[in-house]
Amino acid sequence: MDGLRALAPSTSYAGELETLQLMLDASIDCIKLLSTDGRILKINLAGRKALGLIAEPNRINLPWLKLLPQEVRRNGQRALRLATTGKRSSFIGKSELAGQPSIIWENILTPLFSNDGSVMGILCLSRDVSRQAKAEEKLREASLTDLLTSLPNRRAFKLYADSFRKRYLKNNLKTALLIFDVDNFKSINDLYGHDAGDEVLRQIARRLDAGKSGDEYMARLGGDEFVLLAGVKDACELTHVATRMLKDTSSPIDCAGVKVKVGISIGGAILSADQDLSQLMKNSDSAMYAAKQKGKSNYHIHGSVLP
Known part of the structure; x- marks a missing residue:
């Protein structure tokens, strides 16, 4: 001084x-x-x-x-x-x-x-x-947003997943992942054109996002593949989430006056203590293919027994 x-x-x-x-x-x-x-x-x-x-x-x-x-x-x-x-x-x-x-x-x-x-x-x-x-914030948001659907993109999903898991560990809930795949999406593009295909993806994204609840986190990985992070007590609760999403996406989609019947296949898995995010995604992905084997508009949870 x-x-x-x-x-x-x-x-x-x-x-x-x-x-x-x-x-x-x-x-x-x-x-x-x-x-x-x-x-x-x-x-x-x-x-x-x-x-x-x-x-x-x-x-x-x-x-x-x-x-x-x-x-x-x-x-x-x-x-x-x-x-x-x-x-x-x-x-x-x-x-x-x-x-x-x-x-x-x-x-x-x-x-x-x-x-x-x-x-x-x-x-x-x-x-x-x-x-x-x-x-800078707008640029950051743009880098984390899927341009077609306005959902978070793959990069945003990977950045968010770890904090999501830590938050639910504190609440004694398990981190679960659902992967959604639009059934026969290539056929939709071939029959109605890519503009119709884009509109299908936008509306599916809108329905999935509107159907999520609480702190569930929805993102588009790319193509016709979407993911949902959820905190659940057990596999039974995860099946309720999958069932809800199937119901929310079941009605036909209007593409320029044409009603397009769209189905989704859902694969789910719950993260165990010895796994990381990549293993969780692999398990959900394999469950999604198991769902496709059951037929269109279906779901399967990793570790459950196929009927």
């Missing part, structure tokens, strides 16, 4: 400092001078607006991180600690004011050194990156 006081102006520099403050207040970026314990010593106009401190003077002595949402404070504290060691740091933060949209900020913390080399304060430059963050 003594070093910071040494930076304080004498009256002979009052005019220069007033000009400097005007320059800082003209910036659209939030500019703050922080103490090493994270208190705001000086702040420009944009910073006061962003933090809801417009009525406050530019020297306010408030703990900066406590003015931010709870979810960003840990990363902010980590960046602040690093800056106090003399290293430049940064983190993505957020400001939220009542009645206004939240703003995403890139915060860059630069240590200020005294003559003896110790850190006497921190200069924090915060830049609004909300538009960039939203664009």
Whole structure:
């Protein structure tokens, strides 16, 4: 703090400092001078607006991180600690004011050194990156979404499956997987054309997604293959899920005025403690082919006995 006081102006520099403050207040970026314990010593106009401190003077002595949402404070504290060691740091933060949209900020913390080399304060430059963050989020969502059906795609399914399993372990439920395959889909394309085939997939996806319940997770793996993750107590409960899905997809699909009768085959399996996701998918896949052997619009659960 003594070093910071040494930076304080004498009256002979009052005019220069007033000009400097005007320059800082003209910036659209939030500019703050922080103490090493994270208190705001000086702040420009944009910073006061962003933090809801417009009525406050530019020297306010408030703990900066406590003015931010709870979810960003840990990363902010980590960046602040690093800056106090003399290293430049940064983190993505957020400001939220009542009645206004939240703003995403890139915060860059630069240590200020005294003559003896110790850190006497921190200069924090915060830049609004909300538009960039939203664009990146849209790209991320697009990379995880199947364009034809708007369901999560194979990549999203693989990313989600592990967290799904951990959540249900805490609830003493087993992770189950159902794989759905449209019966005779190639024939639908051949008879009615690929546009009709696409419409069949869209409507099947819509029905499957609408038929899921609770935390069940639906995705399209590709082609005419879909998957559903569910938390179940046992194989009996999984058969109820499969039966429900067969019923939801049983009515004909209207493709440009033509009623197309569509069936699905369902294979299911329950993840055991010694298996991973790839084995669960293999077991469900083999169960689906067993379902096809029974006939169209049928299901089979891995480990059960074929009639």
